[in-house]
Amino acid sequence: MHKNGQPAIAGLGVALPPATAQDDLWEGYFARHYAAGGRRGLAKRIFENSGVRTRQAAVSPLLEDVSDWSTERRMRRYQVEAVPLGKEAVSRALTDAGVAADEIGLFAVCSCTGYATPGLDILLARDMGMSAQLQRLFVGHMGCYAALPGLGTAADFVAARGLPALLLCTELTSLHLQPPDTRVDIQQIVSHALFSDASAAVVLTPGSDSGYGLSDVAALTDTTTAGHMTWDVTDLGFRMGLSPQVPDVLSVHVRRLVDELLGRNGLVVGDVDGWAVHPGGPKILDVVQERLGLTDEHMAASREVLSTYGNCSSPTVLLALEELRRRAEPPRRVVMLAFGPGLTLYGVLLEKF
Incomplete structure (x- = not known):
């Protein structure tokens, strides 16, 4: 609706x-x-x-x-x-x-x-x-x-x-x-x-009769793990710090974030037919798939983006959404998920007009 x-x-x-x-x-x-x-x-x-x-x-x-x-x-x-x-x-x-x-x-x-x-x-x-x-x-x-x-x-x-x-x-x-x-x-x-x-x-x-309506946004930040992902300005460019524990932190939090986002909109994971997940790396996608109980087909767009484009930071989840939009039968309901410094998890619920 x-x-x-x-x-x-x-x-x-x-x-x-x-x-x-x-x-x-x-x-x-x-x-x-x-x-x-x-x-x-x-x-x-x-x-x-x-x-x-x-x-x-x-x-x-x-x-x-x-x-x-x-x-x-x-x-x-x-x-x-x-x-x-x-x-x-x-x-x-x-x-x-x-x-x-x-x-x-x-x-x-x-x-x-x-x-x-x-x-x-x-x-x-x-x-x-x-x-x-x-x-x-x-x-x-x-x-x-x-x-x-x-x-x-x-x-x-x-x-x-x-x-x-x-x-x-x-x-x-x-x-x-x-x-x-x-x-x-x-x-x-x-x-x-x-x-x-x-x-x-x-x-x-506003007021479009086509495209994807943005229904809700959710965020969750675990500041106890703030040092797990860093992006430091140095004299030789910006230097990434990326702890191998990041997938473990996501494993703890991602299900709760998604359940809260969907629950307040009267939905559950099974009601979502499109998933645009930021492909931070293969282990990130594995953890999200396992914790949410998603199929390989649900993860196909995100894995294809990682394979074809790599991790492009902020545009990457939009590339995954575009993969879904280009399908012969685009999904009716999409959850976008992205993760970054904080450690921070963000989710967006989209519903097709």
């Missing part, structure tokens, strides 16, 4: 840098990167077991080695690469929704991989002809789950103001390749094996 004026996802657009096979990245760069300190065998196994077949890089290590670049140089390059990528995603989302750029009332941008002022929100609003009265919001450093609070905020704006909103998630993780060292740092190896670049944009509109 949809309420009149309920915010709906009316359009979605994706833009991707050039893709490279995981095996080629290993042979062409990372095998040398991890040659010292007896790490090559371990790193190769991690790459092979990452669940990633291909992934994208705006700045490919096969062409440019940024591992010794200063943070300043990386941030300058971020603007160069992110603006056209974001513009492409936004343009596709607006076209998909049938909404003109100057109709947008709120433009929200999520990114944790690059910072500059004027940022993507200002530059893209200018370049794409958005209104001078446009309201803007930039969400930084929330990491992999940022798209879902971004969606919730955009939906609240649509419901309150009756105007369309636009959400853009753009991440260039390739700019944060870390320099080689002789330590066996499994967290860095995992990060280098998984992360990828992408941009995804969503248009939300």
Whole structure:
């Protein structure tokens, strides 16, 4: 049952840098990167077991080695690469929704991989002809789950103001390749094996008779495990910390989050036919599938995104949603799940008009 004026996802657009096979990245760069300190065998196994077949890089290590670049140089390059990528995603989302750029009332941008002022929100609003009265919001450093609070905020704006909103998630993780060292740092190896670049944009509109209505948003943060996932600004880019205990923490909390989200809407897990789960890695997806009792078919879209695109941070759960939307028979009811620093779990319930 949809309420009149309920915010709906009316359009979605994706833009991707050039893709490279995981095996080629290993042979062409990372095998040398991890040659010292007896790490090559371990790193190769991690790459092979990452669940990633291909992934994208705006700045490919096969062409440019940024591992010794200063943070300043990386941030300058971020603007160069992110603006056209974001513009492409936004343009596709607006076209998909049938909404003109100057109709947008709120433009929200999520990114944790690059910072500059004027940022993507200002530059893209200018370049794409958005209104001078446009309201803007930039969400930084929330990491992999940022798209879902971004969606919730955009939906609240649509419901309150009756105007369309636009959400853009753009991440260039390739700019944060870390320099080689002789330590066996499994967290860095995992990060280098998984992360990828992408941009995804969503248009939300009021009172739509098509698309997916955004019914509810839920969040749960376990601050006792705040140190399990970190994203530190260093002189050589941003450095990921990724504890192997993250799947264990998700195992404790994910069922409760989903049951509460669905329960207050009169639903149970069996009522959901579409699952867009942030593919933080294969173990993350395994834990979610086991704790929620989902089938392989339920997880197929999320596993395909991990295999084809890698972990692109905030846009990734939107890529999983797009996989579901493109099906010959799109699901009627979708739960989106994403996880990140905090440790934080977010869930969004969508229902098709």
